Amino acid sequence: MDKISLLGLIVGIGAILAGQVLEGGHLASLVQPTALMIVLGGTTGAVMLQSPFSMFWRGLRLVKWVFVPPVVEYSKLIDQISHWSHISRREGLLSLENFSNQVKDPFSRKGLQLLVDGVDPERLREAMEVELGTYEEEMRQGAKIWESAGGYSPTIGILGAVMGLIHVMENLSDPSKLGAGIAVAFVATIYGVGLANLVFLPIANKLKAYIAREMVGKEMLLDGLMGIAVGDNPRIIESRLQGYVYREPNKAESRSPGRR
Numbered sequence: 001m002d003k004i005s006l007l008g009l010i011v012g013i014g015a016i017l018a019g020q021v022l023e024g025g026h027l028a029s030l031v032q033p034t035a036l037m038i039v040l041g042g043t044t045g046a047v048m049l050q051s052p053f054s055m056f057w058r059g060l061r062l063v064k065w066v067f068v069p070p071v072v073e074y075s076k077l078i079d080q081i082s083h084w085s086h087i088s089r090r091e092g093l094l095s096l097e098n099f100s101n102q103v104k105d106p107f108s109r110k111g112l113q114l115l116v117d118g119v120d121p122e123r124l125r126e127a128m129e130v131e132l133g134t135y136e137e138e139m140r141q142g143a144k145i146w147e148s149a150g151g152y153s154p155t156i157g158i159l160g161a162v163m164g165l166i167h168v169m170e171n172l173s174d175p176s177k178l179g180a181g182i183a184v185a186f187v188a189t190i191y192g193v194g195l196a197n198l199v200f201l202p203i204a205n206k207l208k209a210y211i212a213r214e215m216v217g218k219e220m221l222l223d224g225l226m227g228i229a230v231g232d233n234p235r236i237i238e239s240r241l242q243g244y245v246y247r248e249p250n251k252a253e254s255r256s257p258g259r260r
Contacts, residue, residue, distance in 0.1 A: 157192015
């Protein structure tokens with residue numbers, strides 16, 4: 001459980017509600033179901049219109065990472081690759097076939113199977129880089145769903161405000177309806193801007209950071225497999241992989257030296 005995500009959400013929303021109370025306002029005035037329906041419905045519809053279903057669904061599924069992030073244990077991965085390299089050095093690449101049947105990660109399993117099949121190192125790199133690039137692009141497109149929502153939400157909020165003002169203008173002769181229309185107008189803007197900057201955009205950025213962490217792990221794996229394929233000393237492989245640990249996960253946009 002990523003407690004800082006939950007804490008950030010509570011602090012952000014709590015600060016706004018506290019400010020409303022300190023200014024002498026009432027919390028009930030911020031509760032406008034109509035305005036919320038306009039902003040959430042309009043934003044969702046816009047995102048659905050711009051996205052294929054698979055991308056939209058992937059973005060929804062990724063949101064769980066904000067509170068339950070994927071586990072990437074770099075030290076464990078280094079130990080695993082180091083173990084494979086020692087085994088292959090002593091017993092040959094065919095000895096890795098048992099490991100290829102045991103690992104659960106499809107990317108690792110494919111790489112090990114290519115090693116066992118005796119694929120040329122350069123062909124192995126090309127095949128794995130294609131899969132790695134496809135995976136990264138799919139994940140980033142899923143994260144962009146939330147980024148797009150952050151872009152549309154404020155505009156939909158303004159649309160809700162204009163609709164509220166239209167409602168006010170239509171009922172100038174009935175003062176009892178003016179208050180509700182004005183409330184929807186201003187609260188819709190608050191919902192649009194607030195959801196964009198407190199929810200949608202932060203979710204998108206956090207997902208990108210976790211995707212970058214996953215990519216570092218996969219780059220480490222590819223680097224290790226290439227070292228095994230060309231017969232590098234296990235200590236050299238382990239030492240090289242240790243260098244990845246000190247990279248900032250959210251800065252991991254660049255590829256490893258072997259992929260440039």
